Amino acid sequence: MAGGGVESGVPGKRAHLYEHKFNGYFLYTCLVGALGGSLFGYDLGVSGGVTSMDDFLKEFFPNVYRRKQMHLHETDYCKYDDQVLTLFTSSLYFSALVMTFFASFLTRKKGRKASIIVGALSFLAGAILNAAAKNIAMLIIGRVLLGGGIGFGNQAVPLYLSEMAPAKNRGAVNQLFQFTTCAGILIANLVNYATAKLHPYGWRISLGLAGFPAFAMLVGGILCAETPNSLVEQGRLDKAKEVLQRIRGTENVEAEFEDLKEASEEAQAVKSPFRTLLKRKYRPQLIIGALGIPAFQQLTGNNSILFYAPVIFQSLGFGANASLFSSFITNGALLVATVISMFLVDKFGRRKFFLEAGFEMICCMIITGAVLAVDFGHGKELGRGVSAILVVVIFLFVLAYGRSWGPLGWLVPSELFPLEIRSAAQSIVVCVNMIFTALVAQLFLMSLCHLKFGIFLLFAGLIFFMSCFIFFLLPETKKVPIEEIYLLFENHWFWRRFVTDQDPETSKETV
Numbered sequence: 001m002a003g004g005g006v007e008s009g010v011p012g013k014r015a016h017l018y019e020h021k022f023n024g025y026f027l028y029t030c031l032v033g034a035l036g037g038s039l040f041g042y043d044l045g046v047s048g049g050v051t052s053m054d055d056f057l058k059e060f061f062p063n064v065y066r067r068k069q070m071h072l073h074e075t076d077y078c079k080y081d082d083q084v085l086t087l088f089t090s091s092l093y094f095s096a097l098v099m100t101f102f103a104s105f106l107t108r109k110k111g112r113k114a115s116i117i118v119g120a121l122s123f124l125a126g127a128i129l130n131a132a133a134k135n136i137a138m139l140i141i142g143r144v145l146l147g148g149g150i151g152f153g154n155q156a157v158p159l160y161l162s163e164m165a166p167a168k169n170r171g172a173v174n175q176l177f178q179f180t181t182c183a184g185i186l187i188a189n190l191v192n193y194a195t196a197k198l199h200p201y202g203w204r205i206s207l208g209l210a211g212f213p214a215f216a217m218l219v220g221g222i223l224c225a226e227t228p229n230s231l232v233e234q235g236r237l238d239k240a241k242e243v244l245q246r247i248r249g250t251e252n253v254e255a256e257f258e259d260l261k262e263a264s265e266e267a268q269a270v271k272s273p274f275r276t277l278l279k280r281k282y283r284p285q286l287i288i289g290a291l292g293i294p295a296f297q298q299l300t301g302n303n304s305i306l307f308y309a310p311v312i313f314q315s316l317g318f319g320a321n322a323s324l325f326s327s328f329i330t331n332g333a334l335l336v337a338t339v340i341s342m343f344l345v346d347k348f349g350r351r352k353f354f355l356e357a358g359f360e361m362i363c364c365m366i367i368t369g370a371v372l373a374v375d376f377g378h379g380k381e382l383g384r385g386v387s388a389i390l391v392v393v394i395f396l397f398v399l400a401y402g403r404s405w406g407p408l409g410w411l412v413p414s415e416l417f418p419l420e421i422r423s424a425a426q427s428i429v430v431c432v433n434m435i436f437t438a439l440v441a442q443l444f445l446m447s448l449c450h451l452k453f454g455i456f457l458l459f460a461g462l463i464f465f466m467s468c469f470i471f472f473l474l475p476e477t478k479k480v481p482i483e484e485i486y487l488l489f490e491n492h493w494f495w496r497r498f499v500t501d502q503d504p505e506t507s508k509e510t511v
Helices: 022-051 054-060 062-068 083-110 112-130 137-166 165-176 178-195 202-208 211-223 228-233 237-248 254-268 274-275 281-297 303-316 320-348 350-375 386-401 405-416 419-451 454-473 488-490
Strands: none
Touching: 022 083, 022 112, 022 137, 022 202, 022 237, 022 488, 054 062, 054 202, 083 137, 083 320, 083 350, 112 137, 112 202, 112 211, 137 165, 137 178, 137 228, 137 254, 137 405, 137 419, 165 178, 165 237, 165 405, 165 454, 178 202, 178 320, 178 405, 228 237, 228 254, 228 419, 237 281, 254 419, 274 419, 274 488, 281 405, 281 419, 281 454, 303 386, 320 350, 320 386, 320 405, 350 386, 350 454, 386 405, 405 419, 419 454
16 A cells, blocks of 8 residues: 555454543653653753853853854854864763663663663763863763663653553653653753853753753652553563553453563563564564664754754854744744644544655755855844744744654654564664764754755755655554554555565574
């Protein structure tokens, strides 16, 4: 079938027998788990603001500060092109991609909850060290610890939310991670806007306040329940059934519990989950969930805007406070878009959001590139009209990203993997995501300097390619139980050749 759909009437196991009722305990566990997104979001939002603050630049990057003052009221693509400055941002993500493999082992052996707690402790330590930094070495070490927190949190939280959620509401529940990410970004922008006026220590407050969501996640992680899937995987069946009954709000969970036990038995037979992920029958999950979507999420260009929104707007000729306020507006759009996606993704599906928003994002990137090609980079201030157009277009771009690649970039991979490879695959997801996040963070300002407006046209081309990837290869997963996702690939026009009609003996070794 064209477009990556599946035929209706896919046979299931016991999904039609699943029951659930909304209850306060389920809400509490999901809110606690979702706090992991606030760590990622706060850092995304705070980094760009801090790196545009004069007090921070004077103390750690005086050369960048002098260059900025020389072109204070002019447009300049290269004003902030400094690889040590961008290392301050990207070092966190290089750390996160390494730590996610340690998180995979801990998540599989000790549960999702253990990784959430370790992530919170690491992030809290990093926030304290950054706030007290006296030199660049302290800054980078603090960023590495923050990266450890994000590596553990981003590995465990999407799994935690997907496993806690009933199939019919999994999209909305999983997007709590993206919602708290966006809320963290927005709060960080507000903090930066306030602390930019507090000289000379405002930047220390911005970095230190990262400790508050980490502390909340630590306390919540200690108090919240482990997922039933993880408890079954650990052999704690009575506890697993008890938790399942509490989060589903009903005693009648036998059908879902039996599916969890069967999935766990299959998972226990897998001794090397990373090697298992490379088998031919898991090729759809590997290509789409573990490699494609995590990489493409960063190549949309949105995180470049989130990292460096204040820097970009200052480079475009906005004043310091105006740039922070403009980035606050765009991140407000991200939060609004995530709420829209939370309420509608389980109704309209993942594919429609990817494709519709992808078209809008392409148009926005082309318009941005065209405007900058005509009116930017000539050593003059941008006119008020042109500046307004750029803010509106970036606002619309973020609004499109915030209901598609932002939340769905975490939701879709987390629901594609069967239990036997889930923890290992999620580590690959986080690793790939962090590799591209770090590369974008490290290279974007340099690319902006050398490619100028062409960087936005490049992003438009990449979004067109990834939209085609979604159209042809991703089946619709809305309201399908995680344990039955594999049936979608067995009925998919392209992937069924990989996952069906294999010899049971040879398929075990075929990669």
